[in-house]
Every structure is written in structure tokens, then in C-alpha cells.
Amino acid sequence: MRRSLLWLVTLSLTLLAIPAVSASASADYETRSVRIPGSEGVSLDSIVMTPKSGGPHPVLVLPASWSAPKYEYFVPSTKLARSGYVVVQYNPRGWYASTGRIDVGGPKDMADLSAVIDWALANTPADASKVGLAGISYGAGFSLLGAAHDKRVKAVAAMSGWTDLRGALEPNGTLSMQVALALEFLGHTVGRAGPELDQSLLEFAKGNVSGILDPIEPEKRSPATYIDRINAQGAPILLANAWSDSIFPPSQYTKDFYEKLTVPKRMEFQPGDHAMPEGGGLAGIPNETWDSVTRWMDHYLRGVDNGIDGENPVRLKPTFGPGAWRTFPSWSAAVPAGQKRYLGDVTKPPLDRTGFLDTEPQTGWKHTIVTGTETPAFAGIAVASNLGKPFGLQLPTNLALASRFNAGVWATEKFGEATQFTGPVKLHTTITPSAKTAQLVGYLYDTNALGISQLLSYKPITVRNLTPGAPVPIDLNFEPINQGFASGHRLTLVVDSMDLIYFPLNVPGSRITFSSPAEDPSYAVLPIG
DSSP: OTHHHHHHHHHHHHHHHHHHHHHTOOSSEEEEEEEEEOGGGOEEEEEEEEESSOSOEEEEEEEOOTTOOGGGGHHHHHHHHHTTOEEEEEOOTTBTTSOSOOOTTSHHHHHHHHHHHHHHHHHSSEEEEEEEEEEETHHHHHHHHHHHHOTTEEEEEEESOOSOHHHHHSGGGOOOHHHHHHHHHHHHHTBOOOHHHHHHHHHHHTTOGGGSSGGGOTTTTOGGGGHHHHHHHOOOEEEEEETTOSSSOGGGTHHHHGGGOOSSEEEEEESSSTTHHHHGGGGTOOOHHHHHHHHHHHHHHHOOOOSGGGSOSEEEOOSSSOOOOEEESSHHHHSOOOEEEEEOOTTSSSTTOOEEEESSOOOSOEEEEESSOOOSOOOOSTTGGGTTGGGTOOOOEEGGGSOTTTEEEEEOOOOSSOEEEEEOOEEEEEEEESSSOEEEEEEEEEEOTTSEEEEEEEEEEEEOSOOTTOOEEEEEEOOOEEEEEOTTOEEEEEEESOOTTSOOOSOTTOEEEEEOOTTSOOEEEEOOO
16 A cells, blocks of 8 residues: 555664664754653654754644654755754554554544644744644645644645545545545554544444445535635645645545645645655655645745745646646646537447547447446556556556446547546436446546557546436536647447456446437547547
């Protein structure tokens, strides 16, 4: 999972960092391990780096990621300390040597975060008017929540974090099984799970899959819940994420969070999966995400006139493979109105039974799939399957092998010239289920002239309490992409009934029929213009 990469990094950093902490050897700053009193008597295991030059200094607090040791940020923190920041890195409650039990970013964690700021202002030459929060994943969520819960926070950098916890872990009512179980496993082995995580695991053991997140109260732990408070308190927000993040996907950032922020803001997307864009910076490798974090904090905490506030704030690299940044003044400016393409009949020629995404309505057809069988349209293993995406490397897929008894497949024409897609593809269709629950997973592929496809985006949807045999319209918004399709390539849309990344909810062997009624044709909106 996510730790396949991050654990290798943090383990090596730990081996390097432990002697560095004990030796405290630096001409520019002092490093010490401390225990910071949190709320309710909890003790938080921490590392503090303090510049040796006279203060006061801006202070940057970095909560560690889920299951990562407190040394996670050691290398970038040394650079920040050398440039004049007091840096406090700590393990949240319930992890490693920090006492207490895991609170999943809840009220106790927010009280601890404020206590860490209290301690830094009382015990280091920190400037109370220049407090920043930054972090990766769990630490990113803490940082965004901290912007809502502590008025002293003046700048935030959230890397690979969440804004909508339920939307990320249970998209469209479909549990991200690989992710949820991995997080539960780590919380009950590496950490000390709190009562919410304990109850969550119990719900899963009882078979109550749809209720696994309820004990955590994800809305209470979602920054999007507090968007008005974040805006009122005014801390500038930097968001950085990967396009193919299988834990906290990018759609939770875009329109429903970033566009609602009224504070100074910036949003960056790069190829890869969870924590990959910023991961190299943890090992000291030159890293554009950490460069942005440093520039962001330098401008908003230290008052450095580095121009970051005058740049286009929305910065996008390709979803798949290397490429240059494309920049825009807003997310809405990046996403075109799009082209509506109508889903055609998959029973007609050509022989591969691929429906055409036509510019004119195609109605009257039906296509039935049998549920419960995996197809070559497959998201893979969370994080691991996307390790090569920044380099343009991924296992190719031949969608001709996808049985049309188990999937619907539609494709555009081969593009005669390079065509840019920016934003989410939106699918509207009508389904008629044979059972009370219908679960579907949609996939978007870049298919080349030889018929070889590369996965760009996927999204599930689960519809419950249906009347068997009764048609119902559904809408599915895919995760956004930023990808140029070369001449001779085409977009291929696949919809099947399951993926191993999600908990299966269809009755095995049940049927789902796609159709395109004359009064409500099936279509997809493609973000090209």
C-alpha cells in the first residue's frame, strides 16, 4: 500500500535521523527530542529544530502521517531550520511513543495540535504571529483542520491530504476496501486504535460494510465541513496532490473545496499516487512540491517577496507520464465546458462490440451485463499499481479482452490531432437492475493506434434500495484528468460491475441492463473544448 514507498524512505531517514538528534550537531540550528504535553494528559513524542540565530522566528508544525515515525520530515525540516524556522515534528496521539489512542483527526487531535503550538510559543523563540502548519496525508488533514480550529494559524500546506473523509474512503457509497482495511490494520498494529477505530472494525466484522465509517463520524473530521470557518480565519492554503491518489483522490480538492476557498490559495497536481509527488523530498531529492511549500511559507510567514502570490495558482502536470506545468487562474478556468458524446449500441459492428461515443443521440439500444466477474478493466493495487505513472510506465491493457457479457465499452473516434482533456468526464445513463443493489465501476483509458490502453481514471458508484426490473437514471463523475491524447489515440470508457479495490456489493450473477431511452439518451461529457 502507500507505505511500500514511504516506509523505505522513512526507515532510512530514521536510521540517519536518530544519531543526528542525539548529537544535535549543526552550526545553524539545534535539534532535540522532546515530549510535548497534549490535551487530557497525553504526551506527544516530538522533534524540535531551533535556529541558533536570534529570534523571534516563524514556527512550522508538522504532524506525522498515518503510521509514519516522527522522523518522517527530518530532511526537509533541516532545510527549513537552516533558513530560519522553528520546526516542530510530532507523532499524533496513539502512534509510537506518543501516548493516548488514535483520534483520526478528531477533537482530541485538534486540542493536541493547539497544545503543540502553545508549547512552541512558550519554549522556543517562535513568533506567535507567524505560525504555519504543513504535512503529508494524515498530517495534511491535521493542517487543514487546524486552519479551522486555531486562529493563530497563518499559513497551511497540505500534501496528499483529505477534505472529505467519507467521499475519499467511500466514494459514491462504495467502500474503498483495500484502503480502509490497510488503514484499520495499521491503526490496530503499529498504533493504538481509539474507540472509533475499534467500533469501525467491529462493524466490518459484523458485515455492516455500509456502516464501517459511521463510528469515525467522518463529517466531523473533514475540513470541507469547516470551509466557512477556514475562510473566516484567513490562513492561506496550499494544496498538493497526485492525480491517481487511491487514498485521497483529487476530486475532493477541486470544485467542492478549492473553488469555495476565499483565502489566498494554490493547488498543484502531479502524476502518481498517494504521497508520490512529495515523497522524494523526504529523502532530500530535489522536489517541486517541497519547493512550493517553502516558497509558500517564506511568503506568508516571513514576508519574502518571491512572487508566489502573483503566479497562476492552479498548476497541473499530466496525469500520466512526464510533462510541463499548465497553469490557470482558477480550477473553473482550467476545465472547458466540454463536449457531449452519446453512448451508442454495443451490439452493432465492429466485431469487438465497442459502442461509439457519437455527437448525435443514439437511443433505443440495450446492453445487459452479468455482475460479479472481474474484467481487464482493473484499478489494480492501491498505490503500487501507479508507481510508474510519473515516468509514463504502467502495465498496458487490451480492452478487446474485456468480455462484453460483463462490461460495457464505448470509445471515441481516433483523434486526428493532439487533443487535451482537462477535468472530470461525466457519465449519464439509465440502468435496469435485477437486484435491489447495483454496483458499477467506470474506467477511462487512453487507447493508442494499436489498441493498447493506459488507465487514466476510475470511479465507482453503488445504488441501493432499487426496484428490480425498474429503470433508473444514474450519474457518475470520474476523477479529473489532465492528459493530452496524441493523434491516432482515442478515449475508451469501460463500465463493469466490480474491482478488487472496492468491496463487492452486487448479488453474484445478477444482471444490470444499460439503455438509452429516447426521452433521456445516455451520454458522456468529455472535458475537451
